[in-house]
Amino acid sequence: MATRLRPANKKCTVIGGSGFLGQHMVEHLVGKGYTVNVFDIRKGFDNNKVQFFLGDLCRKEDLLPALEGVMVVFHCASPAPSSNNRELFYAVNYIGTKVVIEACKEAGVQKLVLTSSASVVFEGTDIKDGSEDLPYAKKPIDYYTETKILQEKEVLSANNPEGPFLTVAIRPHGIFGPRDPQLVPILVQAAKSGKMKFVIGDGKNLVDFTYVENVVHGHILAAEQLQRDSPLCGKALHITNDEPIPFWVFMSRILIGLGYEAPKYRIPYWLAYYLAFLLSLVLMLLRPFLIINPTFTPMRVALAGTFHYYSCERAKKLMGYKPPVSLREAIEKTVESYPHLRRTA
Numbered sequence: 001m002a003t004r005l006r007p008a009n010k011k012c013t014v015i016g017g018s019g020f021l022g023q024h025m026v027e028h029l030v031g032k033g034y035t036v037n038v039f040d041i042r043k044g045f046d047n048n049k050v051q052f053f054l055g056d057l058c059r060k061e062d063l064l065p066a067l068e069g070v071m072v073v074f075h076c077a078s079p080a081p082s083s084n085n086r087e088l089f090y091a092v093n094y095i096g097t098k099v100v101i102e103a104c105k106e107a108g109v110q111k112l113v114l115t116s117s118a119s120v121v122f123e124g125t126d127i128k129d130g131s132e133d134l135p136y137a138k139k140p141i142d143y144y145t146e147t148k149i150l151q152e153k154e155v156l157s158a159n160n161p162e163g164p165f166l167t168v169a170i171r172p173h174g175i176f177g178p179r180d181p182q183l184v185p186i187l188v189q190a191a192k193s194g195k196m197k198f199v200i201g202d203g204k205n206l207v208d209f210t211y212v213e214n215v216v217h218g219h220i221l222a223a224e225q226l227q228r229d230s231p232l233c234g235k236a237l238h239i240t241n242d243e244p245i246p247f248w249v250f251m252s253r254i255l256i257g258l259g260y261e262a263p264k265y266r267i268p269y270w271l272a273y274y275l276a277f278l279l280s281l282v283l284m285l286l287r288p289f290l291i292i293n294p295t296f297t298p299m300r301v302a303l304a305g306t307f308h309y310y311s312c313e314r315a316k317k318l319m320g321y322k323p324p325v326s327l328r329e330a331i332e333k334t335v336e337s338y339p340h341l342r343r344t345a
Contacts, residue, residue: 012223013037013070013109015057015100016077018044020180021115021212025074026050028216039066040077057096060103067107072223075100075155076115080182081144093147094154101158104165111166113223114155115215118173118208118238118310119145124302128206130310132171132236141299152236159234168222169236170215173310177212177330178337184254188341191260199248201269201305206244208309211330214323215239221319230318237315243327244309250331257335259343269305276301 010033016022017038023045029036030049039053039062055062057077067073075097079088097114104112121127121134124141136153140146152169159167176183190196218239226232252262276298315321325333 011035011037011070012072012074013039013053013066015039015063015066015073015075016115017050018042019076019078020177020182021076021175021215022074023179024177024212025076025216025219028213028220032220037066037070039063058091058099060099060106063099063103064107067103067109070107070109072111072113073100073104073109074113074115074219074223076219078115078148079144081142082182082186083144086143089143089147093144094150097151097154101154105163110164111223111226112155112158112168113219113226114152114167114169115219116152116155116169116171116236117145117148118171118240118308120149120152120171120236122308124299124306126205126307128307128309130238130308132238132314141302156234156236161228161233164228166226166228166230166233168226168232168234170219170222171236171238171310172210172215172218173238173240173308174207174209175212175215176209177334180212180334184258184334184338185341187251187254188258188260188338191255196251196255196260196263198265198267198272199263200267200272200301203246203248203266205247205305205307206309207247207250207303207307208240208244209250209327210240211323211325211327211334213325214241214330217324218315218321221315221321225319232318235314235318237318237321238310238312239315239321240310240312241323241325241327241330242312243323245327247304253331254335257331258338258341269301272305273298273301 012034014022014025017026018040026036026038036050038050043052053066079092120136122141123137123139136149155167155169222232255262
């Protein structure tokens with residue numbers, strides 16, 4: 001087993017530390033005795049054990065002060081996948097990451113751990129127990145994924161044991177948990193507006209959902225075991241709960257846990273996809289006169305109606321990964337953390 005970081009080397013920076021995953025990462029790192037810097041465009045929380053650096057990650061001069069004397073950088077900054085801002089995705093995920101790599105090298109950072117995404121290999125068709133050896137998607141499902149592919153390629157190709165500058169990419173899938181601003185609030189809003197009545201497809205498609213603490217655990221494991229002779233160098237690793245679950249069963253457990261009805265009607269997958277595609281064409285024709293950002297899109301139909309779950313065998317074998325929190329416990333903890341979203345009688 002690879003040696004772990006010595007206490008003297010436990011100074012790190014979390015880029016994007018004010019975000020959902022970033023905040024959980026910071027809390028766990030502080031709890032494990034790390035000295036933690038946070039670099040972000042905003043200060044998202046207060047913690048007197050953490051030093052904050054605010055700036056634009058596309059500006060190297062903003063980044064460098066946050067990297068001084070740092071051994072490990074965790075890069076988990078990204079616009080929300082649900083955003084429609086293509087320029088922002090490109091600037092943050094691609095250009096910003098190139099700047100992060102340059103700044104790390106200039107500051108003498110030795111390890112860079114990237115938060116990538118399992119969706120970099122997903123094209124909207126079934127993936128069952130997919131390994132990291134699957135090729136990058138030639139037709140990514142959205143622009144977020146397209147720029148995550150560019151980002152991951154940059155980080156992994158920057159791996160240079162002679163530097164030493166060691167890199168690894170963690171590919172989570174379907175992150176959820178307390179303080180998540182995306183999955184649960186969006187799901188509840190859809191239920192409130194009557195948009196969660198239909199199951200797309202036969203409801204049997206298995207999907208990975210990953211509890212945020214397990215994602216953090218995977219990142220820290222990778223950082224602590226990344227060294228010159230490590231098989232992790234320049235590699236991507238899937239990190240999931242390792243418990244694929246039918247997509248609509250997961251959604252129903254969250255909804256029922258918060259007092260809402262589970263979807264009970266079914267619509268064939270092909271019909272839902274066709275309708276979403278037709279809607280996207282109509283909105284494209286209307287675009288010169290009217291801009292509408294639909295929630296019912298072919299990409300979201302594909303996410304809801306296909307199999308997409310991934311093997312964690314590489315993470316298990318190379319760094320002894322095992323999810324600390326089971327899916328059942330994770331769903332319970334998540335539901336309990338949203339009392340303000342619970343349906344009132």
